[in-house]
Amino acid sequence: DVKVTQSSRYLVKRTGEKVFLECVQDMDHENMFWYRQDPGLGLRLIYFSYDVKMKEKGDIPEGYSVSREKKERFSLILESASTNQTSMYLCASSQAGAKNIQYFGAGTRLSVL
């Protein structure tokens, strides 16, 4: 079974803090993704990576950055957390190719106070 692990289920941070959300997958997938999930808005893509050190912006990249130094690990970084970044963050991974499904982690619920 594919396993996508997010390091924290719940996280509470203060405004202005630098926040790291970590995601690890164990299936040697080329692609990894970060989404945020908000009620009434569904899931929105923040960033994705199609190879080590390669990244592309998604639909809502503002206020976020990412890092992928190793194939299995994809980090989402909030340089200076703000209250409007309070949300559920989901990581996903998939094989390369046109139709491969994405496998999701359990999510990190981040609260910025």
Added chain:
Amino acid sequence: AQTVTQSQPEMSVQEAETVTLSCTYDTSENNYYLFWYKQPPSRQMILVIRQEAYKQQNATENRFSVNFQKAAKSFSLKISDSQLGDTAMYFCAFMIYTGTASKLTFGTGTRLQVTL
């Protein structure tokens, strides 16, 4: 840009009954894939069913089936013999291949409650 619309924020169905969740999408692409994902309460999102746009035959997976109407850009999910474990948030999603990765666009979700 692709958009996905789920017009039913919440639905309820009794156990053993059948329920249909609706989804429409808008795209100018011809080759794409459609998905239904399920997110149970406090658990991770899992794939329910996938449909390839070039296939006319509707996909089925056990009690789950889709009604794919390409011309109408409609992709509904039918759950037969509903079970309590089907209680979840259901997301319809559209996928296109960008040349670097396949990107998903999600709808806003339908919260399904299965009752006794």
